[in-house]
Amino acid sequence: MSLMSFMEAMSMNSFPLIAAFFIGLMTALSPCPLATNITAIAYISKKIDNGKKTLLTGFIYTLGRMVTYVLLASLIVYIGVNVQSISFFLQKYGERILGPLLIFIGLIMLNLIKLPSLKSGDRINKLKEKLSEKGYFGAFLLGVLFALAFCPFSAVLFFGMLIPLALKFSDGILIPSVFAFATGLPVIIFSFVLVFSVSKLGSIMGKVQKFEKYIRYFVALVFIIVGIYYTWRIWI
Amino acid sequence: MNKKLIYGTAISIFVLLLVFFIPKYLNGNVAASGAQISGDIEKVEVYHFHATRQCVTCKTVGAFSEETVNTYFSNELKSGKLVFAHVNVDLPENKALVDKYEAKGASLLIGVYGKDRSFSKQEDTNVWYKIGNEEDYMNYLKGVIESKLSGK
Numbered sequence: 001m002s003l004m005s006f007m008e009a010m011s012m013n014s015f016p017l018i019a020a021f022f023i024g025l026m027t028a029l030s031p032c033p034l035a036t037n038i039t040a041i042a043y044i045s046k047k048i049d050n051g052k053k054t055l056l057t058g059f060i061y062t063l064g065r066m067v068t069y070v071l072l073a074s075l076i077v078y079i080g081v082n083v084q085s086i087s088f089f090l091q092k093y094g095e096r097i098l099g100p101l102l103i104f105i106g107l108i109m110l111n112l113i114k115l116p117s118l119k120s121g122d123r124i125n126k127l128k129e130k131l132s133e134k135g136y137f138g139a140f141l142l143g144v145l146f147a148l149a150f151c152p153f154s155a156v157l158f159f160g161m162l163i164p165l166a167l168k169f170s171d172g173i174l175i176p177s178v179f180a181f182a183t184g185l186p187v188i189i190f191s192f193v194l195v196f197s198v199s200k201l202g203s204i205m206g207k208v209q210k211f212e213k214y215i216r217y218f219v220a221l222v223f224i225i226v227g228i229y230y231t232w233r234i235w236i
Numbered sequence: 237m238n239k240k241l242i243y244g245t246a247i248s249i250f251v252l253l254l255v256f257f258i259p260k261y262l263n264g265n266v267a268a269s270g271a272q273i274s275g276d277i278e279k280v281e282v283y284h285f286h287a288t289r290q291c292v293t294c295k296t297v298g299a300f301s302e303e304t305v306n307t308y309f310s311n312e313l314k315s316g317k318l319v320f321a322h323v324n325v326d327l328p329e330n331k332a333l334v335d336k337y338e339a340k341g342a343s344l345l346i347g348v349y350g351k352d353r354s355f356s357k358q359e360d361t362n363v364w365y366k367i368g369n370e371e372d373y374m375n376y377l378k379g380v381i382e383s384k385l386s387g388k
Contacts, residue, residue: 008365016261031291087340088325091287152291152342154365158338160361174257187240233289 016165020175023161025224032095032151035185035226039102040142041190043135045215058191062184064143069158069176069183076163077172085114085157090150095230098149102227108219132165143184149230248271276351277387280312281319283347285339288326294342296367297320301344304377312385348384 010022027033044057075081150158158179166175265280277335282305286299305313305320312318325334325341337345345356360380 002368004365004368008362011365012362030293055319084335084338084340091341130385152287152340153293154340156361156364160343169257170261171257171260174253177253 011161016169016171016175017178019165020162020178021182023157023165024179025185026156027179028183028186029156030151030153030157032154033146034186035229036098036146036149037186039185039223039226040139040146040187042173042219043139043142044187045219046192052195053135055188055191055195058136058184058188060136061139061143061187062181064140064145065147065184066177066180067140068144068147069180070173071164072158073166073176074172077170079167083159083163085117087150087155090148091152091155092149094150097144098110099227099230099233101145102223102230104219104227108225109216109223120226136226147183253280254319261350271353273281278349278351278353279317279319280349280381280384281321281347282381283320283333283337283339283345284322285325285334285337285341285343285345286322286340288324291342293367295340297344299364300367300370300373301363301377304374305381307374309381309385312354318381346380346384350387 007022007026009027011019013019013022017071028037040061040110044054044061076083077088162176166172169175265374282301284301285293286298290298302320302322305318311316313320323330323333325339337347339345344360344363345357346360347355349355360377363373364379366376
């Protein structure tokens with residue numbers, strides 16, 4: 001049995017959580033989520049000095065994806081928003097904004113664009129700074145945004161397979177959550193690998209930290225390249 | 237914040253959701269989706285919906301579907317019992333069709349008209365798993381169209 005027919009059979013499993021998981025895995029392997037996941041992996045690799053944190057960042061990124069998918073599914077299942085209009089809207093705009101946004105983030109990371117300083121002293125901004133310093137807040141936001149980027153094929157998987165499943169069982173929470181977990185799984189697995197290799201290479205990590213600046217440049221470059229890829233696909 | 241408390245809360249929420257939803261999963265199977273038309277069939281429509289900008293996979297689905305109907309159903313196509321078309325969802329002239337079929341983007345939709353003027357439509361998502369093997373794809377779609385044409 002080929003991998004595809006296995007995936008197909010599992011995506012039609014009568015237990016919806018198993019089906020949702022495999023539809024999610026298929027999504028993770030389709031072009032757009034793959035590109036966003038690679039970007040997320042680059043972002044997570046930015047700070048590899050602390051194994052536990054790296055792992056948690058991977059999970060928080062997936063949590064961000066989960067929030068988007070649960071929100072979309074809940075809007076459709078519980079509030080009855082028209083699937084067609086929401087699908088067309090996201091396919092039209094979600095993808096278009098993503099490319100320029102990624103290039104923009106990359107340029108910020110390269111310090112080519114300076115954001116207005118947030119040090120206005122109020123508590124929310126301080127909290128934001130604290131969170132973004134750890135990279136958790138950034139990972140969460142990336143997850144939320146990346147999940148909104150629907151390409152034609154990932155839209156088929158989400159709106160054509162997952163949403164009907166959620167509607168059938170009137171479940172806008174658990175089914176999309178399991179789906180989201182599967183779409184973020186490559187990132188989680190990669191963070192595990194990263195943590196494992198970091199603990200192996202622990203002794204030379206002191207040196208690696210010196211190269212953190214270069215790692216950041218590399219990550220920024222990944223953002224810009226993926227951003228150009230999206231922009232080129234959609235706008236040109 | 238206490239880490240154990242956070243993990244504990246997360247796990248209990250998950251368990252509560254499971255307890256709430258699992259009975260639904262077990263009961264939900266009874267209600268089959270998509271009303272089937274049985275009896276005399278007037279016409280079957282196979283539409284490949286797509287946007288102006290097509291993904292590689294979307295093009296493949298369109299091409300394989302077209303080849304399937306041309307290879308196996310040329311008589312039905314001529315007689316008008318079977319209709320096949322690529323429909324660009326971005327063009328305003330296709331809006332009526334897109335709304336009728338409730339296409340949500342790239343998709344393969346099959347509509348069946350009964351002689352009693354009934355109409356049913358169904359999206360086929362299985363085809364997306366078969367694009368790696370043209371023979372499989374064509375055999376599968378052939379079977380689906382045959383059963384629709386015969387009103388099963």
